[in-house]
């Protein structure tokens with residue numbers, strides 16, 4: 158049976174070159190990057206090189222990139238530490254209704270501690286507008302955290318425009334974006350977007366799990382969340398995970414190889430899939446719209462089809478897709494993103510599939526998926 | 537090359553590297569995904585959890601995976617503080633804890649918690665009597681390390697446990713990062729311990745992975761929140777290749793340790809015997825300490841100078857712990873042991889591993905001899 162993986166937004170397989178580089182690093186870089194002997198110094202040099210490459214990819218300075226254990230830690234650190242360090246200036250935070258749980262759960266925690274959080278609703282495209290953000294700002298607002306691209310429906314937020322507005326009129330407000338899904342697909346420039354913080358996770362771009370980074374603008378004050386040793390410019394303690402950082406570095410290099418080509422490919426395949434389904438008279442609707450989307454993510458509403466049953470059947474046919482995000486840890490709770498888009502009781506909430514593409518995806522995979530959806534929904 | 541900096545970090549066993557690569561190549565699913573690839577990943581992860589639990593006499597449900605020792609310590613300390621806030625805000629620890637513990641305490645102090653630091657004797661062993669006197673009605677946590685990372689002193693966990701039997705609601709946390717693969721260590725010998733923190737890169741596993749033991753019935757507020765992985769205790773996409781590699785490293789390390797205590801103790805005796813006979817050497821470790829760590833100084837010579845002198849001879853040791861060796865600060869453990877600053881500045885640490893041969897130890901002793909003689913002239 159064919160095995161077709163179309164769940165890249167959940168996690169992506171490590172690229173063979175990444176595995177190769179890490180495997181070599183395990184024996185090549187023995188020293189602790191904080192040790193003063195030559196092995197330590199060799200590790201330190203390699204660590205700095207990775208930091209330079211990754212910071213360059215978002216137009217940040219090396220000192221502005223702090224390595225973490227992944228997207229969740231980056232988001233938690235950005236939100237908790239910013240809120241706690243700046244609460245003397247106010248206790249209001251603005252976000253959207255469709256953020257990842259790694260952003261929403263910390264915000265809920267802060268609410269229980271007395272912070273006020275505005276959850277901006279999204280429009281039918283799954284986006285918020287700059288005007289919405291501006292209208293929500295109060296004299297108490299200290300942080301705006303809005304994802305770059307959504308992990309379930311792929312909608313892209315107007316980050317550059319929001320950044321410009323904040324920078325022009327509210328430069329004291331800290332601006333964070335969760336770019337875990339967008340990084341590697343979209344070209345991101347933290348300076349152009351006037352971003353103060355940005356979260357990235359390596360395993361979404363064919364890098365290793367357990368590593369990511371948080372960009373922190375050098376002009377903002379963000380104390381460490383994990384404290385201990387003096388690693389990571391005192392912003393994140395813990396023995397540096399150099400082999401994983403080397404793998405991350407490689408993954409970043411790989412994403413840059415054919416970024417625009419990949420975008421075109423994925424976008425074209427979305428249309429192929431929708432056309433195939435429509436040709437077979439399947440009532441299919443895109444959650445959100447097709448344009449201005451993260452190229453690798455497509456969420457479709459198959460009207461009248463129970464999604465959960467369908468993904469099990471697709472799975473039996475060797476195709477891995479998902480209902481919402483994997484990150485709700487296996488719990489098939491209704492997606493808060495689809496609810497934000499269609500209302501709590503919208504039928505789409507239980508009739509939608511997320512298809513997400515990646516490096517190894519081929520057009521034939523998409524055609525096979527279309528064929529199987531047609532067969533299974535017609536039964 | 538003779539690597540004697542194993543308390544900073546160890547070299548991954550080739551078999552462990554192989555395991556990592558195999559899992560990275562063949563199990564690309566997200567354990568939280570509902571499809572088969574996710575399920576395969578999840579089964580493998582749970583198998584590793586059971587393997588670790590079996591090796592250490594715990595039950596699998598008592599093990600939570602983290603990104604390493606620093607996260608583990610931060611989590612247990614702050615998670616206890618938050619969870620037990622209604623019952624009190626007093627914590628007891630020692631004066632010789634790793635920065636991951638010490639800095640977490642400092643952070644809590646700024647937030648209104650009160651911390652008692654119980655002193656140690658000249659051998660770096662905590663005073664059980666003073667610890668008992670420090671206990672209060674509102675004490676919620678006692679945090680004492682198992683083996684000190686700078687001088688190797690072994691802490692009296694049994695005695696502390698006995699005292700705490702009269703205080704059943706206090707969390708007893710042990711930073712056990714320097715134990716596994718170094719000395720025989722089984723939590724069943726310390727039934728009163730509630731939480732213990734471990735880090736894989738100290739026992740020939742990968743960096744960026746570790747685990748926390750949480751005794752059944754004990755509750756910790758999570759530190760990283762989001763997708764709800766690890767039973768809602770630690771969010772973030774599970775680092776499967778590193779988890780499986782860690783389980784493998786643990787099994788191998790424990791296997792190799794079976795005969796090693798005798799060998800390590802023999803080597804420890806040889807080095808200690810040699811150092812004790814040098815008129816210009818101060819030995820800071822006690823002969824009753826853990827056999828893998830020896831801390832000493834050539835009087836009047838800065839530790840860094842000695843590290844570099846031995847490095848020229850192909851021998852890699854360190855100035856106390858890697859995490860603090862970047863600071864110009866004296867070793868905090870030595871400071872706590874009342875060693876004068878001038879002497880503490882000379883401190884270096886040899887940290888052995890079961891893989892070190894007697895020939896290597898002989899060569900170390902020869903090189904130390906030459907170095908000591910050389911510096912006698914310089915002084």
Ligand SMILES: Cc1ncc(COP(=O)(O)O)c(C=O)c1O
Nearest residue numbers: 227228229257308337358772773
């Ligand atoms: C948008 C978004 N943010 C954060 C995360 C969390 O990242 P990680 O799994 O690396 O902790 C994910 C993925 O799970 C995500 O898609």
Ligand SMILES: Cc1ncc(COP(=O)(O)O)c(C=O)c1O
Nearest residue numbers: 395396604605606634685713735
């Ligand atoms: C006693 C002790 N605790 C905690 C740590 C921190 O562990 P990690 O480097 O995995 O964060 C270390 C090592 O650096 C240690 O020796």
